[in-house]
Amino acid sequence: QQQVKQSPQSLIVQKGGISIINCAYENTAFDYFPWYQQFPGKGPALLIAIRPDVSEKKEGRFTISFNKSAKQFSLHIMDSQPGDSATYFCAASIVNIGGATNKLIFGTGTLLAVQP
Amino acid sequence: GAGVSQSPSNKVTEKGKDVELRCDPISGHTALYWYRQSLGQGLEFLIYFQGNSAPDKSGLPSDRFSAERTGGSVSTLTIQRTQQEDSAVYLCASSRGGTGVTHEQYFGPGTRLTVT
Numbered sequence: 001q002q003q004v005k006q007s008p009q010s011l012i013v014q015k016g017g018i019s020i021i022n023c024a025y026e027n028t029a030f031d032y033f034p035w036y037q038q039f040p041g042k043g044p045a046l047l048i049a050i051r052p053d054v055s056e057k058k059e060g061r062f063t064i065s066f067n068k069s070a071k072q073f074s075l076h077i078m079d080s081q082p083g084d085s086a087t088y089f090c091a092a093s094i095v096n097i098g099g100a101t102n103k104l105i106f107g108t109g110t111l112l113a114v115q116p
Numbered sequence: 117g118a119g120v121s122q123s124p125s126n127k128v129t130e131k132g133k134d135v136e137l138r139c140d141p142i143s144g145h146t147a148l149y150w151y152r153q154s155l156g157q158g159l160e161f162l163i164y165f166q167g168n169s170a171p172d173k174s175g176l177p178s179d180r181f182s183a184e185r186t187g188g189s190v191s192t193l194t195i196q197r198t199q200q201e202d203s204a205v206y207l208c209a210s211s212r213g214g215t216g217v218t219h220e221q222y223f224g225p226g227t228r229l230t231v232t
Contacts, residue, residue: 043207043223101172106159
């Protein structure tokens with residue numbers, strides 16, 4: 001129930017294309033869903049996050065789509081660039097329950113390669 | 117301002133030795149998290165601090181692992197009698213903290229631990 005399932009494991013996209021990464025969860029208590037970007041040798045960096053009261057959030061070229069009934073959320077990277085090549089992790093946590101620690105449960109990661 | 121810093125960046129130790137990993141969170145961040153990133157297990161939560169207290173230690177894999185935080189700032193993760201399966205990147209994250217509120221977690225660069 002604590003798992004977050006992420007797909008695909010790897011993704012190759014042409015420059016200018018759309019990259020789509022999907023995640024699914026089981027625990028309906030999750031109420032915070034961030035996406036992190038990680039470059040080799042670096043720590044994960046927060047890209048964008050969403051709460052379940054909205055179905056979509058957009059920041060620049062990055063968009064999260066959230067489907068509460070299906071317990072799924074996805075990251076869309078528009079106009080993908082070679083500089084976007086990195087590993088992307090979805091995550092989920094519980095915020096609004098007494099005693100919640102906001103610890104992140106991560107998906108298994110997606111290695112994105114954007115070809116020039 | 118300064119981000120989360122961790123030291124050492126790399127640590128090679130012999131099986132059976134003890135190691136200490138250090139995390140300096142962002143100034144003013146009351147919440148501090150330790151995570152572990154390994155090929156086999158992905159990114160997994162270890163322990164959460166709010167101030168100097170650790171209300172959630174549920175991710176520590178064995179009693180060989182312990183952590184403390186002093187002065188509401190620096191944290192040390194100690195692994196006693198290291199085993200080869202402890203080899204991983206140990207990541208520290210901090211956030212402004214508080215329950216019921218979503219605060220972004222900012223990650224440090226990690227300490228790569230190799231147990232030979």
